[in-house]
Every structure is written in structure tokens, then in C-alpha cells.
Amino acid sequence: MVTAKQIIESMERWAPPHYSESWDNVGLMVGSKQREVSKIITSLDITPEVVDYAISEQAQMIISHHPFIFKGIKSLNLDSPQGHVIEKLIKNDIVVYSAHTNLDIAEGGLNDMLASRLGLVNVKGFVPTGADTLYKITTFVPVDAADAVRDAMAKAGAGRIGNYEACSFSFTGEGRFRGNDESHPVVGEAGSLTVVPEVAINVIVDSNHKQAVIEAMKAAHPYEEVAYEVFAMHEPNMGRTLGRVGELPESMDFESFREHIQESLPHANLRFGGIKKETVKTVALCSGGGAEFIKNAINADAYVTGDLKYHDAQLAKELGVLVVDAGHFGTEEIVADGIRDYLMNQSAESNWGITIQSFENQCDFFFD
Numbered sequence: 001m002v003t004a005k006q007i008i009e010s011m012e013r014w015a016p017p018h019y020s021e022s023w024d025n026v027g028l029m030v031g032s033k034q035r036e037v038s039k040i041i042t043s044l045d046i047t048p049e050v051v052d053y054a055i056s057e058q059a060q061m062i063i064s065h066h067p068f069i070f071k072g073i074k075s076l077n078l079d080s081p082q083g084h085v086i087e088k089l090i091k092n093d094i095v096v097y098s099a100h101t102n103l104d105i106a107e108g109g110l111n112d113m114l115a116s117r118l119g120l121v122n123v124k125g126f127v128p129t130g131a132d133t134l135y136k137i138t139t140f141v142p143v144d145a146a147d148a149v150r151d152a153m154a155k156a157g158a159g160r161i162g163n164y165e166a167c168s169f170s171f172t173g174e175g176r177f178r179g180n181d182e183s184h185p186v187v188g189e190a191g192s193l194t195v196v197p198e199v200a201i202n203v204i205v206d207s208n209h210k211q212a213v214i215e216a217m218k219a220a221h222p223y224e225e226v227a228y229e230v231f232a233m234h235e236p237n238m239g240r241t242l243g244r245v246g247e248l249p250e251s252m253d254f255e256s257f258r259e260h261i262q263e264s265l266p267h268a269n270l271r272f273g274g275i276k277k278e279t280v281k282t283v284a285l286c287s288g289g290g291a292e293f294i295k296n297a298i299n300a301d302a303y304v305t306g307d308l309k310y311h312d313a314q315l316a317k318e319l320g321v322l323v324v325d326a327g328h329f330g331t332e333e334i335v336a337d338g339i340r341d342y343l344m345n346q347s348a349e350s351n352w353g354i355t356i357q358s359f360e361n362q363c364d365f366f367f368d
Helices: 004-014 048-056 081-091 101-105 110-117 143-155 210-220 254-264 291-297 310-319 328-332 335-350
Strands: 027-030 039-043 061-064 095-098 121-142 169-177 194-206 228-253 271-274 279-289 302-306 322-325 355-358
Touching: 004 027, 004 061, 004 095, 004 335, 027 081, 039 048, 039 335, 048 061, 048 081, 101 110, 101 228, 110 121, 110 228, 110 279, 110 335, 121 143, 121 169, 121 210, 121 279, 121 291, 143 169, 143 194, 143 210, 194 210, 210 228, 228 254, 228 291, 254 279, 271 310, 279 291, 279 328, 291 302, 291 310, 302 328, 310 322, 335 355
Parallel strands: 039 061, 039 355, 061 095, 279 302, 302 322
Antiparallel strands: 027 095, 121 194, 121 228, 169 194, 228 279, 271 322
16 A cells, blocks of 8 residues: 555655745645555645545545645644644544645646646746756666666656657667676676677756656666766756746737636636736736735736735836736635646556545635
């Protein structure tokens, strides 16, 4: 049976913890990584309703977007609302894991989900937040085994460059080796100098997938002793961004755009501010609360985010930006289904044989 540790490792390949903002708290919140898991509940928040639902469904794990424990706990009062929930989780042996700003930033994460929901095309990053070092891995393989090794490395995450996958560069040469009496060479005989036509396979990989690629390469490699090189690259590096910017398939007038946003985000309580644009084509977005990035949106026709205040709308007007406040909940409720879908794909690929459900009764903490 799969453990919470395996599921967490899968989540962190998607949304590495080091992507998170410095003020954030992501990762394991409650429970043991060794807990065996047969059912997972995904949610936006950890609320008493979510925990009660997980208990009723006999789930062993909850994965949320918003951290259940955000600030340090100095005492654990079981009579407090949070303490009461923690007590329930521990008594029912339920693991809680949260992926927050790291999932906002990750490729395919919440901001990409939001861009997809709004139907944007030509989507790019919005606000730069940092960069990861890329590595070049080179290994030397007999010609007849090269394709198998390339394929294994690509499946583990190597060779991803922009919109392309399985990228590599190869050149041929000769490998020479002489095994001692303890060796068991795949080609040639121990004690004899062997010359083998080989292919040098070069791939680029990010730090998050580097170790998995090396392990996959070794597993697919036919040689008893695998020779390989790993170099950190100064350039290029892999930039990270918060938020996204893209284009609507067709320009819309303001009223059509208003209807489109409401249809795309049916549970959002929309507010519009700044200036009213006659036509909207380019849309910037940031899920949750993105008021601090209004200045970054001056080249977009509209900026969709949440948690805007009066003076944020005033700033948008001064900058000539149309802002759409779709609410924190309105821009993020889709994350529960997004995490569910990702984990269902991971389960199918890895044969976990588990059930993953999103909590369907999420609701905004604001109401009419």
C-alpha cells in the first residue's frame, strides 16, 4: 500500500517546497509520513467540515492549499477551535499536508488552472519570483541501449525545455574498459580490454528532478558500473513566476468580458475597479490576494485577482488598469479539483490503487 511519504514526494515533484514565499508555511502539518493511505480528500481549506467529511469517508489523508498551521503554535489548547480540529485529526490518524504559494508558482499549479478556467491562450509567467539552477547530465551507453536510457531519463523529468519534452543531444565514440576478476561485464570478458561503440547522451534537468533522473538512468543502463557526469549550468536557468498573463481567444467588450468571468468563476462575487476598458484581450491574473502586483499589470487590458481594497482600486484607476476582484475564494476554489486530478494521474501511473476525492461543499467565508 502507498504511504503518505510517497504521496508527499509526488506533490513536491509538482510543487517543490523551496518555491514557496519566505512568509509561507508549506508541507506536512499533522501526522506521520509512514501512514498507509487508501483514500485522500483534497480541499482549499482545512475546516471542521472538511475534517468531519474525511472521518466519515474513512480517509487517511487530507491535502489542502491553504496551510492548516500558518503561524507557530506556542501551546496546544484542545478547547480552542484549531486545537479541537488537531485533536480530531490525531485521534483519527489523518495526515494533513498543505501546498500553498509553491503550488501557486508551480507549472500546472493554481495560476495555470485559473488561466485555463478563463480560457486564456499564449499564457506566460507574470511576476518573476526566482530561478532554479539547471544541470547537464552526460552518460555513455552502448549504441543498442541508447534509446532505452534516453526514454527512461525523459520519463523521470529530463529534457524539458519550454514547450518541448524529451530533449537530448548525442554523439558517438568508443568506450574502452578492462574488468578485473570480480567484474561481470555485459560486453566482452573479464581481464580483456574491450572496445565498444558508445553514445554519449546529454540532457538538461532541473534540481527537483535531478536525482530521479540519475536513478532512472542507472536502472535502464546495461553496464554494471555506470559512468556519468553532472554539471551545474550558469545559463540557462529555469525562472519561476507568480501569476500568469495570457490572451482571450477573441477580444471582448466590457459587458461580454464581465459575463465571461462570471461564467468561468460561477461562485465568485465579482467587483470591478480602476477604469472600464472598451475592449479586453490581454488578461493578467494572480490567484488569491494579488493587490501588490497591480503595477505589474499596466500592459494588460485587465487584471484578475482577489482581496482588493478601496485604495487598490484607486491606484488601478491612476495607472489606467481594469481590475477584477473575483475574491480569494472565487479565484482559488478550483484548486481542490486540480490537486485531485493531478493525484489521480499519479495514482494511475504508479499503480497506487487509491481513492482521491475533492471536498465538494467548499464555500466562501463571505456571503450575501
